[in-house]
Amino acid sequence: MNSPKFSLLSQGLEHVLAGRLDEADRTLASLRARLDVDAHAEDMQYLLFAAALSKRLGGESAAEFNLYRRRFEQSQIGLFSLLSSKLPFVSMSSAIANEMLTGFIRGHEAVTLLDVGIGRGLQEVALLHRLAEADALPQRLHVFAVEPDPDSLSTAREALSAAAQRLGVSFRFHGVTCVAEDMTEEHWRLLESLPGCRLATASFALHHIAERPAPAPDAREGFFQRLAQWAPAGVVLCEPSSNHHRVALGERFQNAWRHYGFIFQLLEELDISRQEKNAIKLFFSREVEDILGTEEETQRSERHEPAGAWLGRLERTGFQPTSGLEKPWPAAHPAIAVRPHTGYVGLEYREETIVAILCARAAA
Structure with missing residues (x-):
């Protein structure tokens, strides 16, 4: 340019x-x-x-x-609602992740779902309704929700409890107010005590795992190693696919300019108002500011990685990327290509993977 x-x-x-x-x-x-x-x-x-x-x-x-x-600022909750309803990458990734989870849940009477970064539980309520549509609802469901915001955690608890009651599912919600890397052994022991098929999911959450100063161990590797010890039957993750993790500022700038540039170009193709387009772009301003404006490395939280890096981490810690993902997936916009790969489904815009929905199993 x-x-x-x-x-x-x-x-x-x-x-x-x-x-x-x-x-x-x-x-x-x-x-x-x-x-x-x-x-x-x-x-x-x-x-x-x-x-x-x-x-x-x-x-x-x-x-x-x-x-x-x-x-151009709006409330963060208002911005997130706008993003969820108007930006196809968000709605499509949630729908695809829920299809993957439905495949794992089908046929099980009892399920325990570890959900990291559950937010307000919108995707999880949609999952329950998708399971009902697919005649795949378990009889008993435990959701172990990890979420740093207590208000969001409370909202998720209420929304999921109400949905489960309407659908006739025996439901228990276990909420912990923390981030993934701060889960304690007590949390993991509680998880291990819960019944049924074990599954784990996280949507746009794990790239927030903090970078610890040397010589502290790698927090991401540590989380996935402990997750592997819990031995879930399946893991489903949604993550942006770009490299803002451990690269220098100059390269981070180029990667971010390309990644957000594609998102903003797609926004210009959507049939929404100029005010809504600018508001959604502004939602990402906090991410851009963190990626480029935060000088202390251990304080940066928007540490995105390419899909291949997440797959490599899953494999190193004992998981096997799922094959056979070549099937029809939910689509919401003609400009976005849904492209299956071994271990993930990529949402592409102009041949660039913007979001990856990763799927892995416990290694045999």
């Missing part, structure tokens, strides 16, 4: 990388003066990336970008 705006953004990045903070400040200010989000759809991406870099500069520059960006 050789546009004047991208050249200014790239120059700002180069100044940041070289420690020339005054030059970076002037360059990003020059870029900001050229942006008109109301007139040019692509300018929101420039705004979000420039604002993220300006966070490293602090002071007046970051404040001015934040003031400009604040015009």
Whole structure:
């Protein structure tokens, strides 16, 4: 890309990388003066990336970008609801994950589901209804939900309990207010005491597992190793497919520009209002800011990885990627290709995997 705006953004990045903070400040200010989000759809991406870099500069520059960006802000709950209902990657990945889980659950009278990052339980309520449609509801279901936000956890408990009661399923909800890597041995022992077929799922949650400073062990490997000891029959994960984990800032910038650029291009094809498009883009501003604007590595939480990295981790810790995923999957938008691979189904836009729905079994 050789546009004047991208050249200014790239120059700002180069100044940041070289420690020339005054030059970076002037360059990003020059870029900001050229942006008109109301007139040019692509300018929101420039705004979000420039604002993220300006966070490293602090002071007046970051404040001015934040003031400009604040015009488009909505509540986080409202943004997430908008994202879930309007962005096809989210609804499609949830539907495909639920189809995979239905395949594992079918034929079992009792099931225990470990659900990491359950949020408000929207996907899980949809899973219960999908199981009912497929005549695959278990008689007894235990959901062990791991969620750092207590309000979301309470909402999930109420929603799932109500859905299970309507559908005639004996249901128990076990909620713990923490993140995946902070699960204790007491939590795992409780999981081991629960009955039935064991399954694990996580949607857009595990890339948040924190990076610990050396010489602490790798938290992601540790979580999957402990998960393998629990020995679930199946694991289903939804994750963005890009590399923002352990690569340097320059490469992270390029990967993020490509990944979010594709998402924003798809948004421009959707039949929704300009206000909704900008609001959804703004939802991702927190991710971009974390990826590019957070200087302390152990404080970054949006640490996405490519699908292959997640598959490799599953294999290293004792799981076997599922084959035979070539089948019709739910589709929601003609611009998104649903492409099966060994171990995952990719949601592709312009031949780029944006989201991967991974599926693995306990190794024989």
